[in-house]
Amino acid sequence: MIYPGNGSAGFGAALTAAPAWGDRPFTTLGDFTGDGNADIARVESDGRLMLYSGNGRGGLASPTPIGNGWGGFAQLIGGIDFNGDRKTDLIARTAAGDLLLYTGDVQGGCGHWAATRIGNGWNALSWISHVGDFTGDSRGDLVALAADGRLWLYPTSGQGSWGSPMQIGYGWGSFTAIFGGGDVDGDGAQDIIARSGTGDLLLYPGNGRGGFLSGRVIGAGWNVISQIG
Secondary structure: OEOOEOOOOOEOOOEOOOOOOOOOOEEEEEOOOOOOOOEEEEEOOOOOEEEEOEOOOOOEOOOEEEEOOOOOOOEEEEEEOOOOOOOOEEEEEOOOOOEEEEOOOOOOOOOOOOOEEEEOOHHHEEEEEEOOOOOOOOOOEEEEEEOOOOEEEEEEOOOOOEOOOEEEEOOOOOOOEEEEEEOOOOOOOOEEEEEOOOOOEEEEOEOOOOOEOOOEEEEOOHHHOOOOO
């Protein structure tokens, strides 16, 4: 289901993007194909990575295979231009905690598919998500939840490397989902959305400088949805 934002921290009527989707997790990719529309990807049970191109009207095109052997990854993180070439990249986390970068080519694929390791030790973190330009420096950033409930921001240099990580929150261990929601409230800054154990959806408005304001509830009953974001 697609829940269109209304630009003021609310949602429009839900749209069915793909019927009979099943319970396999998906990965948001940003505009991976370069056509101006947001896309998603899914790893099938046989390890194929399938691209579902957005049509710009809340629907998805028929899937296209763009890779094989992706079944062993613990998580995929899409939507970020990590190397600064203005093409959306895909980051994969291995079970051992390595982060691998697959660079995008705006043709609906990932360049030459040769992975570059850009981090290690990330198996101690969960709910890793791209949060857009959270620090206000025009570069994409990641947030990640540690086992002790601390929330960390991982800024990027925009040239294929990391800035210094920063702790930006604590006590987040009770949330069942944490992800970058874009500019949900329409104030020009990127925001974080979290789901509580009781199914409440909370908005944490970004301040555009790597922090956020107090959270507020923007929805209820979201615990019946298997994946958000």
